[in-house]
Amino acid sequence: MVLRLVVGLALTVGISFFAGRRVLFLVKLARSGKPATGRLSDPTGSVQAEAIEVLGQKKLLKWTIPGIAHVMAFWGFLVLGATILEVYGALFNPEFAIPIIGRWSIVGFAEDLFGLLVLVGISIFAVLRLTNNPAKQGRWSRFFGSHTSGAWVILFMIFNVVWTLFLYRAAQYNVGLYKGTNNFPFMNGGAFMSEWVASWFYGLGETANEIIEVIGIWLQIAVVLFFLLIVLHSKHLHIGAAPINVYVSRRPDGLGPLQPMMHNGEPLNFEDPPEDALFGKGHIAEFTWKGYVDLMACTECGRCQSQCPAWNTEKPLSPKLMIMNLRDTMFAQSDYLLAAKGKHPGLGEFDQAALESLSPEVRAQVERPFIGSRLGSEHEAEDGYTFDGHRTSNAELPIIDEEALWNCTMCGACVNQCPVDIEHIDHFVDMRRNQVMVASDFPSELNGLFKNLENKGNPWGMNSSGRNDWMSEVDFDVRVFGATGEDSIPDDIDYLFWVGCAGAFEDRAKRTTKNVAELMNIAGVSFMVLGDGETCTGDPARRAGNEFLFQMQAQQNVEVLNEIKATKIVVTCPHCLNTLKREYPQLGGNYEVVHHSELLAELVKAGRLTPVNKIEQTVTYHDPCYLGRHNKIYTPPRELVSASATSVVEMERSGDKSFCCGAGGARMWMEEKIGTRINQNRADEAIATGAKRIAVGCPFCSVMLNDAVTSRQQEEGRAVGVEVVDISTLLLNASKP
């Protein structure tokens, strides 16, 4: 007995020393990050998220089979926590049981059942690893770039935990039978698996079973402790980091509005910024503590990678690989991060004292360029990673591939999928902010975009007087603000119709504008437009990382909208929707903003619009990223489509799994030069449904999908008779007899 205790405690103390040291290191490393604001300011929301996402495993269950397997493993882990208590208790008292409930057969049953479920879970995981093998599937496997051997080690260790558990429990039961004692907490039944395993070696006799019991207990403790060490040094750290990350993540999620740039807990004042203010992230030392927790939580599951439009069209950007890269960089430069303790000045400068304290190798890594061109490097197309997670060294090249950084369309699929709430987009935008505002190093195509926004107030550089052109192309009057000398929106106006830049200057979007105006007239909704008083909301500037330009644009618009006392606004562009509704509150602009699909769907429901003539052709609806994922508006457009068409078919990648058209993230103004085209990928999927009409709700989606469909029709004579239409067009056509 004494031997049992001594060995058990010795193991525990010994390994706990190393485990404790590592935990301390991780905590100090996380805390060395820059401050992050507002992460702890919603305890109710945070606790709710813990319940739903951690205990309820909600995001994991988006994928049915892996989700169920993970639920088994996770809940097994929780329930088997009781067995950890029991095994330590057994060191001190051979008849130990957890107080009060420790001998209930239901508890024994649960422990055994979940032990088995864990085995089922890891078997499913093993099968998934084999059927999605990146060695065979290359970049098409979600595990491409994940550490394959590390994954197998974890599965093996979990297996070890379970079999050593049943081993000692079985022996405990046998000894209890032989001695007639409560050696096993559940002598009265319930622990069906332990009893069955016990029957395999009951016949070896009492002494043999006593020996097996002790050995089993030591093995279980050793395995669990050793596993703990592995967890603390591998991606399995997610079991500790993920619940923390969920607690401190953005509410409702990391989608929709981007965060303003902060300094000392306040939004940065661009008029007079403090000398030490950081502009985005230009070095791993400029990340916040929340960023570091993000990086520690990544489990390399690859769900984000599998949905990324860039990765799926053979570009070097994978959100997973980007996060892994950042994480590895954080660890590689941890000496500096811990020495600088958050005082890294940024903007190209370093904390000199911390820098001097480093070894030459680490110092070289710290001073290595952070973001830059990795052109010509090994495995360039896979962001420098081999299929099994090794990153090529190229120690002189920049750490982050700027090509990958600018590939991002900010569609949000990665954030939407991530089971541990990593906020990939926030990191990408912050890196872009650094590139634009500090390094002045960004794709030259954006020069034109920025100039046009600054000088002309729209991305196409058209004269603002052109915003009025569409009004002369309709045969009804459109009320323009200011035309009759008003200084605020009249009371009889239901909605301010924010036309947007595309809606005023781009032909297809103009048609949507005219349709929506006509539909509102038919339904008797009174609206007013700003005409050339509108300027770009600033969305493309913000997504491109030019936060300064965004603030200028946004402030201007907020001033105008507040002055005229705008309250209800209807838009036809989801990017305008996102910015006006969810980002302008950051600048004091609070408006009720609806997308035209929401308004029209309401009008149809209320009977103010009646589709009488549904079209015969089959329609498929493409969810725009900024309407669907970012703003959770999935149903109203579908209601409109069903109201306007007799036959509707859904694409496989629809709803929150919708595949981006490729125009977001300011990519509308950049050319795709690598791999295949994102819009082509999506258009092919739509065409493959057999639908003759592809319904869209966004001017960018409209342009991108139109271009893709047209090129298919021209080059290969495919997609005959397929048209891309805005839902307003469908509705308007259906509303005419």
Added chain:
Amino acid sequence: MKIAVCVKQVPDSWAEKKLRDSDALLDRESVESVMNELDEYAVEEALKIVEANGSGEIVIVTMGPQRADEAIRKSLSMGADSGIHLVDAGLAGSDAIATSYALAKVIEGRAFDLIIFGSESTDARMSVVPAMVAERLGLAQLTFANKVEVAGGSVTIDRVGDNGIETVTASLPAVVSVVEKINEPRYPSFKGIMGAKKKTIESLSLADAGLDAGQTGLAAAWSKVDSFAARPAKAAGVVVQDEGEGGVAIADFLDAQKVL
């Protein structure tokens, strides 16, 4: 190495411009003003020369109304060091001759090694001011450069002409004008934009610059606008659906215009 870059604030090239009825001058109020696009290339070229040289000072010179200082600030945010703004009501309506006189007066005596211009401004499009300034200063002019190299006290350019490219060299100090697309003007970093607010712009009136008022302004202009009329609206034209008859329709049209 001390470089002067002359910039001009012009009405936005793509905006609709109007002339004032009162004095036939451009109605600047009705249009956005921007820095002349070609001058951005000039500023960028100066920045590159200073970077290649290791050190140097770039002074932006402009002649224009009060808001022309925006063009100076823009250049400062790209990285130029200071500015000189020649502003006086008596300069309004100056033609190219008066402009060159004023600029030359401001520039001389300040020991510039190089004076860089954009090849023309997008409003008047005279493209003679660089040459005139060089003449007045008694310096060599190397104009329409699409490549500039400064080394060992002299400047060499590739001069773009109708018949090809000439290589021209002159010893410093000299005047250079650059064509568009010679380089990619850098986008000002935020630090640059903020820093520009603190850099100095020297403001000079006619008197400060020692200019003779009789040689500047509308009254001294060597040409005068007698009258002007707006361009008639574009007619819709004739649209012919080509069902194989298109060629015939074109031929008939050209014949009717007496072109054939």
